[in-house]
Amino acid sequence: MSNEIKIGDPIQGHTPDGPLADKWDHYKSKIKVVNPANKRKYNVIIIGTGLAGASAASSLAELGYNVKSFCIQDSPRRAHSIAAQGGINAAKNYQNDGDSIWRLFYDTIKGGDYRSREGNVHRLAQASVSIIDQCVAQGVPFARDYGGLLANRSFGGALVSRTFYARGQTGQQLLLGAYGSMMRQVETGKVTLYTYREMLDLVLVDGHAKGVIIRNLKTGEIEEHAGDAVLLCSGGYGNAYFLSTNAMNSNVTAAWRCHKRGAYFANPCYTQIHPTCIPVSGEYQSKLTLMSESLRNDGRVWVPKTKEMAEKVRKEELHPAEIAEADRDYYLERRYPTFGNLVPRDVASRNAKVVCDEGRGVGSGLAVYLDFADAIKRLGKDVVEDRYGNLFEMYERITGENPYERPMRIFPAVHYTMGGLWVDYNLMTSIPGLYALGEANFSDHGANRLGASALMQGLADGYFVIPYTIGDYLAAQKPVDAKDTSHAAFKSAREEIKAQLDKLMNIKGEKTVLEFHRELGLKMWEYVGMSRTAEGLAKALEEIPKLREEFWTNVRIPGTGDEWNKNLEFAARVADFMELGELMARDAYERKESCGGHFREEYQTDEGEALRQDEQYAYVAAWEYAGNPSTPVLHKEELNFENVELTQRSYK
Amino acid sequence: MSTMNLTLKIWRQPSADTAGKMHTYEIGGITEHMSFLEMLDVLNEKLIKEGKDPVEFDYDCREGICGTCGLMINGLAHGPRKLTATCQLHMREYKDGDTIVIEPWRADAFPVIKDLVVDRGAFDRIVQKGGYISINTGNARDANELPIGKVDADLSFDAAACIGCAACVAACPNASASLFVSAKIAQYTYLPQGNPERGRRVLKMVQQMDDEGFGNCSNHGECEAVCPQGISIQNIAIMRREYMKAAFKSGTLQV
Numbered sequence: 001m002s003n004e005i006k007i008g009d010p011i012q013g014h015t016p017d018g019p020l021a022d023k024w025d026h027y028k029s030k031i032k033v034v035n036p037a038n039k040r041k042y043n044v045i046i047i048g049t050g051l052a053g054a055s056a057a058s059s060l061a062e063l064g065y066n067v068k069s070f071c072i073q074d075s076p077r078r079a080h081s082i083a084a085q086g087g088i089n090a091a092k093n094y095q096n097d098g099d100s101i102w103r104l105f106y107d108t109i110k111g112g113d114y115r116s117r118e119g120n121v122h123r124l125a126q127a128s129v130s131i132i133d134q135c136v137a138q139g140v141p142f143a144r145d146y147g148g149l150l151a152n153r154s155f156g157g158a159l160v161s162r163t164f165y166a167r168g169q170t171g172q173q174l175l176l177g178a179y180g181s182m183m184r185q186v187e188t189g190k191v192t193l194y195t196y197r198e199m200l201d202l203v204l205v206d207g208h209a210k211g212v213i214i215r216n217l218k219t220g221e222i223e224e225h226a227g228d229a230v231l232l233c234s235g236g237y238g239n240a241y242f243l244s245t246n247a248m249n250s251n252v253t254a255a256w257r258c259h260k261r262g263a264y265f266a267n268p269c270y271t272q273i274h275p276t277c278i279p280v281s282g283e284y285q286s287k288l289t290l291m292s293e294s295l296r297n298d299g300r301v302w303v304p305k306t307k308e309m310a311e312k313v314r315k316e317e318l319h320p321a322e323i324a325e326a327d328r329d330y331y332l333e334r335r336y337p338t339f340g341n342l343v344p345r346d347v348a349s350r351n352a353k354v355v356c357d358e359g360r361g362v363g364s365g366l367a368v369y370l371d372f373a374d375a376i377k378r379l380g381k382d383v384v385e386d387r388y389g390n391l392f393e394m395y396e397r398i399t400g401e402n403p404y405e406r407p408m409r410i411f412p413a414v415h416y417t418m419g420g421l422w423v424d425y426n427l428m429t430s431i432p433g434l435y436a437l438g439e440a441n442f443s444d445h446g447a448n449r450l451g452a453s454a455l456m457q458g459l460a461d462g463y464f465v466i467p468y469t470i471g472d473y474l475a476a477q478k479p480v481d482a483k484d485t486s487h488a489a490f491k492s493a494r495e496e497i498k499a500q501l502d503k504l505m506n507i508k509g510e511k512t513v514l515e516f517h518r519e520l521g522l523k524m525w526e527y528v529g530m531s532r533t534a535e536g537l538a539k540a541l542e543e544i545p546k547l548r549e550e551f552w553t554n555v556r557i558p559g560t561g562d563e564w565n566k567n568l569e570f571a572a573r574v575a576d577f578m579e580l581g582e583l584m585a586r587d588a589y590e591r592k593e594s595c596g597g598h599f600r601e602e603y604q605t606d607e608g609e610a611l612r613q614d615e616q617y618a619y620v621a622a623w624e625y626a627g628n629p630s631t632p633v634l635h636k637e638e639l640n641f642e643n644v645e646l647t648q649r650s651y652k
Numbered sequence: 653m654s655t656m657n658l659t660l661k662i663w664r665q666p667s668a669d670t671a672g673k674m675h676t677y678e679i680g681g682i683t684e685h686m687s688f689l690e691m692l693d694v695l696n697e698k699l700i701k702e703g704k705d706p707v708e709f710d711y712d713c714r715e716g717i718c719g720t721c722g723l724m725i726n727g728l729a730h731g732p733r734k735l736t737a738t739c740q741l742h743m744r745e746y747k748d749g750d751t752i753v754i755e756p757w758r759a760d761a762f763p764v765i766k767d768l769v770v771d772r773g774a775f776d777r778i779v780q781k782g783g784y785i786s787i788n789t790g791n792a793r794d795a796n797e798l799p800i801g802k803v804d805a806d807l808s809f810d811a812a813a814c815i816g817c818a819a820c821v822a823a824c825p826n827a828s829a830s831l832f833v834s835a836k837i838a839q840y841t842y843l844p845q846g847n848p849e850r851g852r853r854v855l856k857m858v859q860q861m862d863d864e865g866f867g868n869c870s871n872h873g874e875c876e877a878v879c880p881q882g883i884s885i886q887n888i889a890i891m892r893r894e895y896m897k898a899a900f901k902s903g904t905l906q907v
Binding site: 074075078092132136137143173180183287 | 667686690694697699701705710711715719733744769771772779780781785787788792794795799800802805808809815839840845
């Protein structure tokens with residue numbers, strides 16, 4: 001591999017000037033707007049129906065725009081936002097504990113290890129307040145106290161209690177609220193819903209996003225759709241690792257195809273690994289299940305002190321309860337006496353890897369114990385059951401083990417991706433008319449996302465940002481005829497996609513799509529996972545292109561392209577993950593510092609914590625596709641911190 | 653680790669307008685730790701390697717919340733384990749030598765797309781008629797200006813927990829969607845926000861349920877028994893009460 005990368009022109013995020021707290025309000029008051037009578041002349045294409053996509057679809061339709069909404073599932077309600085468990089942050093200060101918009105802003109910037117934009121994050125904190133109002137008005141059944149007011153819980157990385165929740169199904173309830181609002185607009189005719197549709201390409205007319213190429217997953221037909229702007233709300237790319245807590249169909253294809261048409265991809269190496277997931281049980285494993293990190297409030301994390309003893313446990317010659325206190329290593333409590341088992345996600349994950357690498361893992365060797373024996377002794381079984389009963393049940397259902405009697409086995413898993421398409425303050429990508437919202441963009445979480453912030457960001461983007469900022473672009477555009485796809489750009493994009501699908505179908509090789517995906521995932525996990533080195537990343541940069549080459553000559557896809565064919569769907573997605581994976585490795589290789597979810601072993605403090613290099617790396621790495629996945633061009637956006645001081649995180 | 657050999661009898665149907673039939677497959681190497689869908693993944697990998705068409709089935713989150721997966725397993729929607737969606741069912745429920753019969757959800761309102769995949773778009777069209785509170789973005793007052801008692805809020809949540817998987821329809825001898833529709837009606841009946849549209853909502857959603865070709869509820873209770881979220885059949889009583897009130901009020905029903 002070549003160590004030299006091309007550096008392109010620096011880019012600007014277009015954050016407005018002025019005092020932080022006033023930026024958004026001032027900006028909104030001078031932004032261009034589309035006259036109400038003209039809004040109905042514009043058509044907005046929205047890809048994805050999760051929190052970002054559904055909230056954007058309903059809000060834009062309510063304003064009078066025509067919306068075409070696409071999702072890959074049988075119903076918009078299936079989008080993966082539905083799986084978010086914990087909650088949604090908002091600076092309501094209902095608990096009178098000193099919360100404020102500033103404090104939420106500050107926690108988010110710090111939690112992101114100072115790799116996000118001040119202006120965007122402050123706007124997010126401002127919008128958080130309206131989100132809760134909006135969702136309650138929609139009938140979202142949040143948890144309440146006996147007095148009838150909303151309840152809050154605490155979450156990692158914050159010293160106030162600001163997380164709103166609906167049992168362990170907050171994402172589901174917020175999504176169903178947004179979905180309902182969107183279906184109301186389907187009934188009015190302002191939103192046209194297209195289910196079972198996957199976006200495979202972006203159509204550019206004179207450099208502007210003016211349409212999409214879609215595959216109908218039910219029939220295999222290729223469709224063309226024209227519009228005045230395209231909103232990508234297609235989620236994150238965690239499935240590049242094959243195993244993750246993402247839904248099986250979550251993918252990067254829509255975003256990646258836009259990247260190949262010119263949209264910059266920002267900070268692809270920032271991935272979040274969640275420490276409390278149920279470990280892999282065998283090669284057939286298809287996905288990983290997350291268990292709420294609230295378990296770490298009462299569970300104690302440990303492994304046997306010695307390799308020898310761990311080996312006995314692995315061979316089931318020794319029951320964990322038989323291991324004496326003196327032979328256990330409660331490594332988080334030992335290394336971080338102040339925070340103990342409640343260190344942030346990235347720290348907890350990395351330490352689990354370290355002890356397993358030392359040969360002290362339990363279960364298959366890639367697991368540590370999360371033990372509730374002390375909590376049961378201290379609080380009684382009833383209290384533990386009341387707090388965590390549903391999680392214990394879920395664990396038992398999946399593993400067949402009773403966590404009241406035997407410590408849980410847990411291991412970290414890929415959970416969220418902070419990187420995504422680069423967007424400016426308006427959420428517009430580097431392609432005019434193409435926007436990215438929610439997890440699909442890179443904008444608000446820096447190098448690490450705090451718990452209960454993903455739901456907040458998806459809904460802020462869809463309900464309270466894009467309805468304003470899209471007007472600034474559309475006001476200067478002449479509306480297109482949404483029924484007219486006669487422009488040559490549609491035809492050529494369609495033919496390219498057809499040719500790609502035909503090519504995939506005609507390889508007729510020996511290995512299945514699943515085998516390739518699993519192989520890619522293993523490499524990504526090994527080299528671009530929890531802990532990265534220059535050496536490992538260099539290997540990834542060498543091996544991923546080879547795997548990609550093999551994929552394109554040896555993949556076997558059954559069936560035909562003209563019907564429901566899940567293997568074909570997956571093949572196209574895996575093909576894109578193979579290209580993205582290389583970019584993730586390159587981004588991680590070039591970022592010679594540790595920050596948030598990106599840990600480079602060469603850059604750590606004496607105590608083994610992430611060591612940022614603010615002088616050289618306080619920038620957003622925005623990658624431009626230059627015709628070949630192996631030779632991207634790097635554009636830097638400098639991050640300016642006018643309101644916060646950059647400090648080293650410490651949890652000792 | 654010991655493994656199981658199983659006989660699978662699976663419904664194969666190339667497309668909506670082609671007749672389907674059961675096919676038998678022998679499969680080995682299944683461990684108790686696999687989920688039911690991972691067992692089908694293993695079967696499909698084997699079929700693809702042999703140059704045969706894999707069995708198509710739908711799924712997404714594989715953690716029991718998205719509602720995409722759903723198979724009729726030995727005649728039971730989502731299989732033998734209570735409060736468990738197909739994706740959360742694990743093979744430790746089975747033993748070596750078992751025969752497992754796997755079919756799609758069967759209902760006139762859910763056309764088969766291929767094999768075990770059915771189209772549940774009818775559910776979206778029902779929701780479209782009123783499964784929401786009509787409020788535009790930006791019009792909400794402060795969330796705590798509207799206190800709602802904890803009991804009502806919890807009951808509303810219990811109903812709202814529905815994942816829309818449609819096991820209730822598949823299990824019902826009448827292929828009724830009453831549990832699904834009533835869960836949405838009940839969610840808003842418990843909340844003051846739902847009040848202004850309550851009559852209109854129930855009339856329109858029930859009408860759409862009928863138009864989609866779902867059957868009527870005759871109190872078998874199969875729906876509640878198979879529901880992975882434990883949605884209560886009491887919601888159907890609430891829906892009926894709401895419907896009667898609204899129908900009398902609107903003049904649709906007269907004594």
